[in-house]
Structures are given as structure tokens and as C-alpha cells.
Amino acid sequence: MASSLVLDIGGDIGALVIHTGPDLDSAEIELSPVGFDHQRFHNQVHARHLPEGVRHNAVFPRVQAGEYTVWRDHSTAHGTVLVEGGRVAEYTW
Template identity: 45%
Template structure:
């Protein structure tokens, strides 16, 4: 895929056939959406199920391996308090392993990706019915390079 210069690319919905995410779960002690291996010990070991179409898209955030196990928060732009998170997992592809957080069902629009220290590190435009890919910036706050594809 060719990059757009802003760290974003569009990809077909089958881009991560060997990854995995699960439906949102909510519990009383931790009442917000989850897509993490603590709730699903098989996360990252099978196909990703994306709930896209109409005005709902998905995001694949490629990261360095050092972020495996980290829950990366995302929120609609301008609504910073409406954060949700998913865990960065190793995802086996046919000939390599990539490290990524997969947000399987985001409303179309601009989303802010947050670092663990609470700093906004990336702004991503999600299109309905499409899978957006981007890469964690090498230096938070710096423009992110485009995601690599096969």
C-alpha cells in the first residue's frame, strides 16, 4: 500500500486473517469495552472479526514489539474522556510476526491515539466500511510513517 504521508493507509478487511480480537465485554469492576488477552487467553492466535460497514470502520495500529501487552487507548477526536483500549498483541502472518492493536469497530471520523503517559501521539481518520492501518510513531508527537503491507 502506498502511504499518504500521514501514517495512514486503507486496507481490505482481510488484512489480518491470522490475528484475533473479540467482542466487547463489560464487567462491574471495569465498566468499559475490552479487546484484551486478559479476557481472552487465545487473543492473537486466530482470525480477526471486524464489525465494519456503513459508517463503521476498523483500525490496525502497528507497533514496536516493545509495546506487546500494553493497552493503547483511543478516543473520538475532541471527546478525550470517551476512551477505549485494546491490547497490543503479536499476530502471526504467513511468513512473519507483526505487533498490533486492532480496533474492530470504530465510528467513521477522526480518532486520537494516546500514549501511556496520557499524551496524544497520533490522529487517525477512519472511513466507514474500510480498514485503516497506521504505525505507532517512533517518537510520540512525530508524524507516523505508513504501515507496511505484503
């Protein structure tokens, strides 16, 4: 069974796919604009069944262009990612 998603990108709106391992299945991953740690939003990691196998990722289908902090937990950043309008950014956990 293949998974499909609808992304709402264009103009200054992009999307972000965060690739994880199966250990994060069902976990929530938070993002915030760099410098605005309190403006967090999240999405959940799901197993996606693709022709080449099962992949685990969190998909943010509509993200304002900019640089974002990816949070490991409430107080620890995992890294940063740049989201560009009209494009799909990818981040590996």
C-alpha cells in the same frame, strides 16, 4: 500458525489496525474521538503470527467513522487517525 480476525465494518462503521513494535506487546492503546478526550476506549497489542513473520498490532474491529486521537499515555497524544465507514484504517506507532 496464522492469526485471523473478524471485523464488523460497513455503513458508518470502520476498523483500525495500529502497527507497533514488539516492545509494546500486551500494552493497551487508548483512542478517543478528537475533541472528546474523556471518551476513551482501548485495545491490547498482540503478536500475530503471519506467513511473512510476527507482527505486533492492536486491532479495533468496530469503530464509528470519525477522527480519533491515539494516546501515548494518560496525558500525551501520540497522533490522530481518520477512520472511514466500511474501511480498515491503519496507523503506525
